[in-house]
Amino acid sequence: MTTQLGLPESVQACLFDLDGVVTKTAVVHAAAWKETFDSFLRARDGAGFRPFTDADYSRYVDGMPRADGVRTFLASRSIELPEGDPDDPPDRDTVNGLGNRKNELLLKKIRTDGVEAYDGTLRYIEAVRAAGLKTAVVSSSANTVDVLRSIDAERLFDTRIDGVVARDRKLPGKPRPDTFLAAAHDLGVEPSRAAVYEDALAGMDAGRSGHFGYVVGVDRVGQTDALYAHGADRVVKDLAELLGGAE
16 A cells, blocks of 8 residues: 555556545435435325435435436336436426436535535545546536536546536446446556545445456445445545555
């Protein structure tokens, strides 16, 4: 391990998830999903509906592309909706309509409350870059550029693979490793020489199945054991814990 970054010496690039790793937006995503699904389920099943829970968010939605999250959660409740079109209005009960409803709520919450970064992550990324390692942001969000600009962090990444890029390149989202593999490719680094940083279980699965050199789980919600079970090499509460050396 290095003395500065807590990584194997072979690592040449660091691939960071956005929501929950760089920015404090995971909780905003979770709230937008809950409002979306609870509204849909209430209208479908009445006052006795079974609400969307934090466990549902972690298991079925967190880290996934928007439409995949809708499909996966609804399947867990034995509900099937038509796909619809990507530009379906938010009030249409289709997979894309529900996804767009969630995104509309998310953007409203971000505009109202703003976006905060995790200071420990920003310090860590600065140290990574100072050490000469390459960096990428890898997110399923289609709002990545706006979020990064709002915290003046766009400059911290050599490449970006987000929901927009994934759609253009037809890359399947997490838990598949394709978006992380694309980031490593764009940086000119073999996956075995790249580290993945994720807070979502789907991201852990992507990091492990992509055979990356090191996978760091960031535990923001008390799921350390689950992050290890899904493939983390190390779990920390904050990336600043990695500065200064190995365990």
